[in-house]
Amino acid sequence: MNGRRVRLAVLAPLAVSSLALGAVTFSAPTATAASPTCSVRNTDNPNNLLVSGKDFKPNKSVAVESANGAEGNVKADATGRFSLTVTDASGTISAQQIGGPVVGCGTAEEGEQKNAKEQYREGFDQGFASVKKNCNAQQQGQQQQQQGIAPVDENFQRGFKDGADAAANRFCKR
Incomplete structure (x- = not known):
């Protein structure tokens, strides 16, 4: 009888701990999608800026705007990245996909500093x-x-x- 109690005393904590670990594994949060981001930088031509973005919806159009108004549209690639050269942009540059958030890319001045x-x-x-x-x-x-x-x-x-x-x-x- 003592042998049975010893076995139960050893096995019971192992069973309880494996159940607890299983619960932790199943309750782990799932990975969330990254938020889209973009940035600006100057090009060799002082009148142009290169606007680049990532984590946008793949193969969907992205509208890029500056304080001057609409600057252009570009399609994000299969990985959700894009780049677009804009001419005579000023002020704050932003990018947006239809139904998505407006993403601030930076300013023309930040592009020069970067x-x-x-x-x-x-x-x-x-x-x-x-x-x-x-x-x-x-x-x-x-x-x-x-x-x-x-x-x-x-x-x-x-x-x-x-x-x-x-x-x-x-x-x-x-």
């Missing part, structure tokens, strides 16, 4: 990597600029110089 930061970051990364690989790269880059090789964005140039300086301080003997 582009400047991206250019600086790209230049910094390239300058750092090039001097880390070869300590003479910084001097070679300065010689190319003096020889009149095609100039790049000034934010990129500043980033490249700062990245090259950081790498030189870290990896090169001076």
Whole structure:
């Protein structure tokens, strides 16, 4: 009789805990769909902005507007992403699918700032990597600029110089 009590004492907690875990598994919340988002950035043409979005309904039209009024329509791809170049946009840019929420993408001014930061970051990364690989790269880059090789964005140039300086301080003997 004592053996039966011992077995019950061992098995009962295991049975109760497995039932509790099963309940937790079944009551876990399901994943919710992501809300659509979009952003703006400048292009090479100062009159244009690139509006990009994601998590929109796939294969459905998206209307993009700015303070100037309607800017255009574009169809989201099979993954719910889109990009559209708009001309002479100003103020706040938004995107909306029929029956969906209006999504704020940003302002034309934010697009300019974002582009400047991206250019600086790209230049910094390239300058750092090039001097880390070869300590003479910084001097070679300065010689190319003096020889009149095609100039790049000034934010990129500043980033490249700062990245090259950081790498030189870290990896090169001076």
